[in-house]
Structure formats: structure tokens, C-alpha cells
Amino acid sequence: MIKIKEQILFLVYISLIALLLTFSLLNIISYSYIYLAIFLEIIYISMVAIKELYHNKVISTELFLIIASIIGITGHEYKTISIILLIMLIAKLVESIIEMKTEDAIESLVKLTPKEVTVLIDSKEKIININEVLQGMVITVKSGGLIPVDGIIIDGIAQINEAALTGESTLKDKSKNDKVYASTFIENGNIKLKVEKVGTDTLFGKIKEKIEIAQESKAKISTITNKIASIVVPAMLIFVIIVWLFTRDIKLIITILVFGSPIELTLITPLAIISAVTAAFRNGVLIKGGIFLEELAKIDTIIFDKTGTLTLGQPEVSDIHSFSDKHTVKEILEVASMAEKLSSHPISKAVLKEAEAWNIEVLSPDKFELVSGHGININHNNRNCFIGNKHFVESPEYGNIKFEDKVCQNHLSTTVFYVGCDNNIYGKICISDKIRPEAKYTIEQLKKLNILNFYIISGDNQEITKQVAQELKIDNAFGDMFPDQKIEKIKQLQQKGHKVLMVGDGINDAPSLKQANVGIALGQMAMEPAIEAADIVLMNNDLTKILFIYKLSKQTFRIIKQNLFIGFALVHIIGIILAFCKLISPIQAALFHAVPDLAILINSIRLINFKCDS
Structure with missing residues (x-):
């Protein structure tokens, strides 16, 4: 991805090429400068193509454009090639700006730890770098300040905003012996706290690590699109050779090569997944990978633990x-x-x-x-x-x-x-313990989304488990179950072809969460065990977030399918038909190709602002 400074340099680079082309085509300067413009275009595009081929083993759009350029120069189509390359460079710049918007959205979530902190040494305050802070030190944080570490308050009272962790901006009153977390900040008050964890060991550090892993993880559909791309590329090159042998039409070959790029197929999944993960974290939900979003979109059965999940966990x-x-x-x-x-x-x-x-x-x-x-x-x-x-x-x-x-x-x-x-x-x-006030509403709404199989499996008494199930209108209730029996029940449902979502507290339900197709943990009671045990963590224990994340998963893969249609059907199939019918020129093909690429990017990043009606 092109960073901001590189974007400015790239913009200057493109502007220089555009000026050379404009002045040479208008005969303001010698027409021969068009060769310099083509040379500058090919240098950049070649560097990108070589990098993609060497590092990622991908035959990219740029390689197709190089082949098209060689053929175009051989056929003296200088004007055509220079304009095509300029259009594609401009499209590349716009794509990088859109991608950077997504990256910025993620970085804004994780750049929430101050670089300097105030520590108490011999009862005197001293400002030191965050990297110098050690476990056991005492630090002070004042009103309006970010808390840089995980620790225990030893003195003071404060109202703390934990939105960076939970997605909820409701202030929490905390005082002596209460635990506080890195990346949260003090709205009112002053505290002294004893450091327990610093940096990557903090709760927020672990969340950040999971987000970074989630960005890099691939959904199954991503593997499918990559396989399609690996078939399309050699097939297209063979197709171009056959067309050349039969037609000897240079403009047709250039047009087909412009349309033949597999770039849309490689863009389709990653940006949508990153945008969805970012949207989820903004709303207090941690997703540990795109694969779990994809699996969640397929579930037809939900199993709830009772204590601390359907009940408030405040017995x-x-x-x-x-x-x-x-x-x-x-x-x-x-x-x-x-x-x-x-x-x-x-x-x-x-x-x-x-x-x-x-x-x-x-x-x-x-x-x-x-x-x-x-x-x-x-x-x-x-x-x-x-x-x-x-x-x-x-x-x-x-x-x-x-x-x-x-x-x-x-x-x-x-x-x-x-x-x-x-x-x-x-x-x-x-x-x-009281049933969560949002539990009944959540289950009613999930039923409206065509999830029809609901279970409660609990280690609690069968009669009590059944009473809770009746209150929430859940037909299947199993009490007196040991952890291994819960796992066996999930396996039985999976063997019948059901896709199972398990919702638990992340502590006692870890084996069941791992056995299910997707495990969702309510993390507020014990965030760190929940992060390790579950595929998805609700950081504020609000069951309606299950509705949010389920709808987000559906919308994510709806957008991926839309992108597949835009990228494959619109560009490759329609474009090549138009080329054979002589209804589109190489320059028009470049414009035609660039627009769907940008549409895919814009369609994907709108997930960042996804909201659920509930």
C-alpha cells in the first residue's frame, strides 16, 4: 500500500507524465517526448509487476500491461499505449488512497497508548518513555489522560471511558483496588495505579495483536477467488495468442490484454474482510479472522450457556x-x-x-x-x-x-x-441471577433472521435450565451437563449437518467454544481468557451484538459476491465481448477496466461504517 509521502511523490510522477503527453500531443513540445512519457510509465509498472511476481508469485495487471505495451510499441500504437498506461496509473493512485483510508481507520483504533508516562519515584513525579515502564511501578494519570498500562488503582477516584475496549462510551466509576486497562482514558478525576502489564502484554495489546492477525487471515472464499485467478491468467494468455494467430489485430490484442488482468479477483476479499473487522471492533466486537465471519454467515443453530451468558453474571x-x-x-x-x-x-x-x-x-x-x-x-x-x-x-x-x-x-x-x-x-x-434484559429480544430477532434451532446447555440443574428456556422461548434445554457432554452435544448436531454457533462466557465454556463452528464469548467477566478461547468476543457483554455481528457477516459476503460479479462478469466477460464486436477501443478499455476496480474498493470500504438496526 502506498503511504502518504509516497502518494505525493507518485502524484508528482503522474503529473509529469500527463504534462509530457499533453504537450507532445498538442505539439507544444516535440512529439518525441511521448517516448519519454511511455518510458516513465513502463519503469513504474515494470517495478510493480516484478515485485508481485517475485514476492507474491502473482501475475498482476501490471504484467498484462507490459505485454500490451510491448505489442503496442511494436505496432507503433504510441499514443494509445501512453494514454492507457496513464489511465491505469491514475487508477492505481486512487486505489491506494482508498486502501489507505481503511488502514487509517484500523490504525486510529490501535494508536491509543501514550509514548510518555508519569511515574512516582521516591514520592516525586518523573516523566519517562512508555518502554521504560516496568511491572510494579506506580504511575499517575490525571483527568483527560490516557491510561498507558494495565494496573490496579492504589489511590484516587476517576470516571473512566472504556470505549476503546468495549465500544461503549458509558463512564465507569473506579476507585482503590479497581482494575484499569491500557487505551482507556480518564474523563474526570486523578488516580495512582500500580503497573501490572505493559505493551503487548496488556489487554489492549493482545486485542491489537488479534486484529492484526485477523487482517492477514483468509476466508475460504478468498482461496476460491485466488484459484479462479490462477486459472484465468494462463487461460487468458493462451487465448490472446490464439486470437493473434487468427486476427493479427494489434488493437484487439491490446484491448483483450487490458481486460484480461485478474486484479479484481485479488482485491475482492481482503479489503472487505479488513473493513468488516474494523467495523466490528468499533462496535465492541473482536473478530479473530475472516474465516469466522464466513462461518458465522452460514450458521443455522445457536447454543447458549446459561450462567453469565443468558443471565447477567452478577449472582x-x-x-x-x-x-x-x-x-x-x-x-x-x-x-x-x-x-x-x-x-x-x-x-x-x-x-x-x-x-x-x-x-x-x-x-x-x-x-x-x-x-x-x-x-x-x-x-x-x-x-x-x-x-x-x-x-x-x-x-x-x-x-x-x-x-x-x-x-x-x-x-x-x-x-x-x-x-x-x-x-x-x-x-x-x-x-x-437475573436473565439479561436484552436476551429475549435478541433471540426473537435471531429467529426472524431464519435461525431456527436454539439450545441452552448448562451445568446447572435441569429444572432451572428448562425454566430459563421457557422464559426465553427456547425449545431445547439440557441441564446437568459436564463440559465433555456439552462438546458431545455440539458434535452430534454437527454430524447432522448443522452449522453451530456456541455462545459462552469464555472461561468455563472454552472447550465448547472451540468445538463449535464459531465460538462467541462474552468477554467482560474475563476478557483475556475469552480472547484466547473464542473466535469472536463481545467486549461489553451485550447480547444484541450477536445480531450486529451476524448481520455484518451476511453483509460482508453479500458485498464479496457483488464484487465477484463486478470484477469477473462485468470486466472480463462483457469487456471481451465488446472488444470482439469492435465496440470499444484500447483507451476506452482502460477506462472501462479502471471503473469496476474502483467500484470494488468503494463497495468494500463502506463496511467500515456498518450499523445494525438493533
Whole structure:
């Protein structure tokens, strides 16, 4: 891609050629200067052709133009060749400007880290380069300043705009012990923070890396267009030779060569994918590659996890029941909080918050074993204790304890966890969580888009899972499922020919997200695990973004197909027919060829501003 300084030089270069051509054709200067103009045109075009052939192993438009130029010069068609080359150079300049607009849009998203920061050394402020910042340093950020690192606030209060990460401009109030992220900025307030991560290790650094990878990744349709191009090029050259042998018509050969370039086919996919990835990130959605956009456009089945996905992920302890007089509610909470201390699940936050309310000192277990989405085994002071759902407690691999119990007061989104030690159940903890307010609307709208198969698969109780499914009008609900059972369910659907989208929290659902054709994670609870586990990350946990990204995927491949028609049918087929019918000259062919190229570029970059009605 031609950068801004190179564009200015290229514009001067083209202007010089244009002046030489104009003055020589108007006899203001000697006609022989037209040879200099052709020479300057061919030098640039040859350099581009050689570069494409050597580095990218691609027979480009420029190579076709060189062949056309040689034939034209041999046939003394100097005027024709000089004008054709000038038209193509101007088209090249305009293309580079359009492509640079896309690149600028991406760079504007990732140039959000200041080069200098203010650190506190011996209670004195000192400005240093961002590259000198180390983990453990204390830095200050004042109102209006960009936060340069990931860290923990140790002093101060601020309203922070996290739009660069989440796409949402709603301010968040943060104070001591709250976490802040690089690339976000302070609207109001001042803070001191302890540095945890710098540069590429920050959350934003990892997001930037994923965006760069996504730009370079290829969708399957890109491979198809490249294969078409690899067939068109040699076929066209053979075709030109045959036409020459039968017609000996130099102007016809030049016209066919102008039309024969495969450049449209190589432009069609990459720019559309880059534009879509940029549009998604602007709206708080991280896409890790064009292949996932393409797969998303084909899905017919969506599977949702329940806790933290369809529910808000802000659970609270609603009740604690002891099963006998031997064990108090406080003892149950002590065991539960010790087990949940090392867990990152949203449920653990609810248990630990309740323990804090009871003024319980939470001890650390000697041993800790997490069964993702189901329960925890710990060992403390030679006691084997557990917290988990009924399926976990009854499973032969874990608790192997059979018992009867009812769910907690029939609350729609209440989860029950059982607590005990040494093969005895002490009691249960009831934890409630609300269904996301946008969940029902999102599912209704997805159904209108002809996605007809919806599932909830959860490690939670079957009855509770079914209640949530009924509330959201989802026909298929499967509770009490271990992670391997979730994967098996996805495989079964895939074996039946379904294209499956899995939506989960990115922590407990990582294996299922990877098994599905496309995995979407809600990243706000744990952004870094979500980025690693999923193909697409909703950075602000808004389920309506699924509508946005699905519609974006459809629009992206609608545009790619439009570009295929413009590039292949309009240029190659219609152009060559017009050439054979003697209805178009070589100069007109150059103009005819340039317009669809530009149309493809403009059609692709309009995706950058894509908006969803929802």
C-alpha cells in the first residue's frame, strides 16, 4: 500500500507524465517526448509487476500491461499505449488512497497508548518513555489522560471511558483496588495505579495483536477467488495468442490484454474482510479472522450457556440451608468460601461477598481441584470438602453421594450448590441471577433472521435450565451437563449437518467454544481468557451484538459476491465481448477496466461504517 509521502511523490510522477503527453500531443513540445512519457510509465509498472511476481508469485495487471505495451510499441500504437498506461496509473493512485483510508481507520483504533508516562519515584513525579515502564511501578494519570498500562488503582477516584475496549462510551466509576486497562482514558478525576502489564502484554495489546492477525487471515472464499485467478491468467494468455494467430489485430490484442488482468479477483476479499473487522471492533466486537465471519454467515443453530451468558453474571446468595443440626449456616459458608477462593467463576464472587458480610476469615485450601462448570474439590486440614451442583455431588467420579432435594423456592434463575466434607452433605447454598434484559429480544430477532434451532446447555440443574428456556422461548434445554457432554452435544448436531454457533462466557465454556463452528464469548467477566478461547468476543457483554455481528457477516459476503460479479462478469466477460464486436477501443478499455476496480474498493470500504438496526 502506498503511504502518504509516497502518494505525493507518485502524484508528482503522474503529473509529469500527463504534462509530457499533453504537450507532445498538442505539439507544444516535440512529439518525441511521448517516448519519454511511455518510458516513465513502463519503469513504474515494470517495478510493480516484478515485485508481485517475485514476492507474491502473482501475475498482476501490471504484467498484462507490459505485454500490451510491448505489442503496442511494436505496432507503433504510441499514443494509445501512453494514454492507457496513464489511465491505469491514475487508477492505481486512487486505489491506494482508498486502501489507505481503511488502514487509517484500523490504525486510529490501535494508536491509543501514550509514548510518555508519569511515574512516582521516591514520592516525586518523573516523566519517562512508555518502554521504560516496568511491572510494579506506580504511575499517575490525571483527568483527560490516557491510561498507558494495565494496573490496579492504589489511590484516587476517576470516571473512566472504556470505549476503546468495549465500544461503549458509558463512564465507569473506579476507585482503590479497581482494575484499569491500557487505551482507556480518564474523563474526570486523578488516580495512582500500580503497573501490572505493559505493551503487548496488556489487554489492549493482545486485542491489537488479534486484529492484526485477523487482517492477514483468509476466508475460504478468498482461496476460491485466488484459484479462479490462477486459472484465468494462463487461460487468458493462451487465448490472446490464439486470437493473434487468427486476427493479427494489434488493437484487439491490446484491448483483450487490458481486460484480461485478474486484479479484481485479488482485491475482492481482503479489503472487505479488513473493513468488516474494523467495523466490528468499533462496535465492541473482536473478530479473530475472516474465516469466522464466513462461518458465522452460514450458521443455522445457536447454543447458549446459561450462567453469565443468558443471565447477567452478577449472582447473589439468596439463601443457605443446613441439612442437619450438626452443621450451622456459618460452617457451610466457611467451607464454600474456602473452596471458591481460588475460582474465577461468577458464583465464587457471590459466595465470597456473602462470607465477607458474615465477617468470615476465608482460609486457603491445601489442595484445589476445579471441575469446570460443575464443582470444586478441596483438601484442608486432612478434610476432603466440596461445593458443586447435584450432578457433581452424585457423580461416581466425584462425590458419589445420592440424595433427594428440591430446588430453591422455584426462582427462575436460582442455582443450587451443595456443600459438604468427607462424603457428608452439610447443606446447600441458593444463588440467584437475573436473565439479561436484552436476551429475549435478541433471540426473537435471531429467529426472524431464519435461525431456527436454539439450545441452552448448562451445568446447572435441569429444572432451572428448562425454566430459563421457557422464559426465553427456547425449545431445547439440557441441564446437568459436564463440559465433555456439552462438546458431545455440539458434535452430534454437527454430524447432522448443522452449522453451530456456541455462545459462552469464555472461561468455563472454552472447550465448547472451540468445538463449535464459531465460538462467541462474552468477554467482560474475563476478557483475556475469552480472547484466547473464542473466535469472536463481545467486549461489553451485550447480547444484541450477536445480531450486529451476524448481520455484518451476511453483509460482508453479500458485498464479496457483488464484487465477484463486478470484477469477473462485468470486466472480463462483457469487456471481451465488446472488444470482439469492435465496440470499444484500447483507451476506452482502460477506462472501462479502471471503473469496476474502483467500484470494488468503494463497495468494500463502506463496511467500515456498518450499523445494525438493533
